Amino acid sequence: MNEQRTRVLFVDDESLILKAMQRQCRRIRPAWDAHFAESGYAALDMLEEWQVDVIISDMRMPGMTGAEFLATARERWPATHRMILSGQTDQSSLLEGVGAVHRFLQKPCDMKQIIYSIEQSLQLRKEMCDSQLNTYITKLESLPVINSVYRDLMTALDDPNVSIDSIADIVSRDAGLSVKVLQLVNSAFYCIPRRIDSIVDAVRRIGLSNLQSLALIANIFRTLDNDNEWNTVLSQLWAACIDTGACAEQYAKLHNQPPCVCSEARIGGMLSLIGRVILVAFQPEKAKELLNIGERDSIPLLDAEQKVCGIRQQVVGAYSLGIWAFDERLIDAVLHQYNPANASVYDLTHPAVYVHAARATIRTHRLTDDVNVDIESLASIGFDVELFEQLKHAA
Numbered sequence: 001m002n003e004q005r006t007r008v009l010f011v012d013d014e015s016l017i018l019k020a021m022q023r024q025c026r027r028i029r030p031a032w033d034a035h036f037a038e039s040g041y042a043a044l045d046m047l048e049e050w051q052v053d054v055i056i057s058d059m060r061m062p063g064m065t066g067a068e069f070l071a072t073a074r075e076r077w078p079a080t081h082r083m084i085l086s087g088q089t090d091q092s093s094l095l096e097g098v099g100a101v102h103r104f105l106q107k108p109c110d111m112k113q114i115i116y117s118i119e120q121s122l123q124l125r126k127e128m129c130d131s132q133l134n135t136y137i138t139k140l141e142s143l144p145v146i147n148s149v150y151r152d153l154m155t156a157l158d159d160p161n162v163s164i165d166s167i168a169d170i171v172s173r174d175a176g177l178s179v180k181v182l183q184l185v186n187s188a189f190y191c192i193p194r195r196i197d198s199i200v201d202a203v204r205r206i207g208l209s210n211l212q213s214l215a216l217i218a219n220i221f222r223t224l225d226n227d228n229e230w231n232t233v234l235s236q237l238w239a240a241c242i243d244t245g246a247c248a249e250q251y252a253k254l255h256n257q258p259p260c261v262c263s264e265a266r267i268g269g270m271l272s273l274i275g276r277v278i279l280v281a282f283q284p285e286k287a288k289e290l291l292n293i294g295e296r297d298s299i300p301l302l303d304a305e306q307k308v309c310g311i312r313q314q315v316v317g318a319y320s321l322g323i324w325a326f327d328e329r330l331i332d333a334v335l336h337q338y339n340p341a342n343a344s345v346y347d348l349t350h351p352a353v354y355v356h357a358a359r360a361t362i363r364t365h366r367l368t369d370d371v372n373v374d375i376e377s378l379a380s381i382g383f384d385v386e387l388f389e390q391l392k393h394a395a
Contacts, residue, residue, distance in 0.1 A: 005033040007050070008118060011043045011057040011069065012036075012085075024111040040069030047073065052080055054118050056105075059086040070101055081121050085109060102322055116344065120328060124319040124335075127311060149173050157212040167208060168200040181206065182267055233287075233367060237277050240368050245269030247358035247391070248351070254387060255348055265354035268333030271321065272355055275313030275334075276367065278320060279305075291366065301369040302338075314338065341377045348382055357383070361392050 010025070012018045018036050025034050035050065037043035041064060043057070055073055057066040070082045083103040103117055153170050156162045171177045178199055185202040203211065248269035252262040280287045286308055294304035302312045318335035332343040333351040337359050340352040347353075360373035373392075379385050 005031060006054070006118070006122065007033045007052040008035070009043060009046060009050075009052045009055045010034065010036045011038075011040060011055065011061075011066070013038055013058065013061040017058075021111065025115075028111060029115060040064035040066070040072075043069060044072060047077060047080075051077070053122060054081045054083065056083045056085065056114060056118070059084050067101070081118075081125065083114075083117060083121075085114075117328060120331065120344075121322050124315065124322060127315050128319050149177065153177065154212075157208060162208065164200060164204050164208070167211070168203045171203065172199050178270070181211070182270070233280050234277060236365065237273055237280060237367050240362065240365070241270045241273050241277075243362050244272050244355065244358045247361050248354040250391075251354040251357050251387075252351075255354075255384065257349065261349050261351065264329060264333070264351040265358075268330050268337075268351040268355040269358050271317065271330065271334050272337050272359060273313065273317070273368065274320060275315065275317030276305075278316055279309065279313065280367070283309075301367075338371060339374065341374065346381060353378065353381070353383060357388055361388065 006029070008025075010018060010021050012021070015038060018038060022034070022036050025032060035046055035052070037046055040057070040061060043055070055070065057069055059066040061069075066084045066086070070084060073080060073082060081102050083105055084101045085105050085107050103121065105114065105117060149170065152173075153167070156167055156170055171181055181199060181202045185205045245266040246269070249262050249266035252265040257265070276287075279290075290301070290304040290308040293299070293307060294301050297304075299307075305312050314335055314337055318331050321331045321334060328344060329351055332345075333355045336343045336352045337355045340346065340350070340356040343350050343352040356371070357373065357378065359371040362368075364370050373388065375385055375388075378388070
């Protein structure tokens with residue numbers, strides 16, 4: 001019976017914080033098999049004897065930092081999902097954990113938020129385990145980037161006189177680079193409000209030295225050769241993502257949402273099809289098969305994905321976002337782009353609402369799929385349905 005319980009390990013060197021977590025966890029999720037360790041060393045000893053589903057570790061601990069502990073855990077127990085709690089920690093320490101950490105949770109973070117993150121991650125992983133992509137996705141750390149643009153970026157970063165604007169111009173030439181840079185600066189990794197929606201501001205916030213370090217040590221940019229036959233396909237998908245992001249942002253602005261929500265809507269739209277981008281970039285034969293089946297049998301692309309890959313693109317995308325340390329609102333926006341009412345918060349402040357409307361608005365082509373808008377559900381939260389009809393007609 002215990003084998004079916006969620007097994008969680010909390011690690012923090014402050015005993016009072018650990019005891020508070022223990023009390024709250026037992027009160028909120030008494031069915032969990034939860035253990036607690038006061039250091040990375042003690043946690044490693046526990047893991048030798050006790051297999052866990054999720055580790056939640058504090059960042060700053062004496063002797064062994066949270067990043068160092070999770071790097072060791074990744075090497076020895078790669079299937080375990082790894083989260084870190086970080087405050088205003090120095091950036092160099094956080095950079096060490098980019099590859100080893102699935103999610104960064106900003107302190108202070110209450111137990112309900114931690115539990116939501118754990119359960120969302122485990123649900124996505126469960127769905128991935130039933131698909132043929134699971135082994136590959138668990139190792140994926142980056143988005144595809146066209147090789148020539150990546151080379152230009154690295155050359156520019158080596159120039160001591162390069163300007164922020166020059167780097168931003170290069171990043172803007174490739175949607176994969178753009179999304180990754182925006183992801184980094186808007187995730188909990190940088191411990192700042194989610195308000196940056198321009199490449200220039202994102203590059204400035206990250207800093208040129210940190211951007212170079214990330215590109216070199218964290219493998220955040222996965223390059224593709226220029227002569228790859230699927231590059232045209234990828235370009236079309238990235239163009240659809242950019243169009244969706246612009247449309248989602250427009251909807252948020254027209255509903256008088258604050259800049260942070262408009263930014264989330266835009267980024268959520270840009271991320272909405274990354275599950276399919278991943279499939280096309282790294283498993284082109286399966287992409288070709290699902291396209292052929294969809295056209296031959298006249299079935300929706302999502303159903304063809306389920307038939308060929310055992311999973312739909314929005315789940316692949318959401319799971320990947322968890323690995324790349326996005327916050328839950330953007331993960332929700334991708335996961336629930338077809339059914340926004342299932343998001344953790346369903347009101348006009350949530351990006352899932354605008355991503356859904358945008359996906360239902362933009363014109364589709366062979367690699368995107370038609371989204372049936374949930375008019376009744378949107379209207380129930382005050383979404384302007386007439387506005388949707390106008391923009392849909394104009395698209």
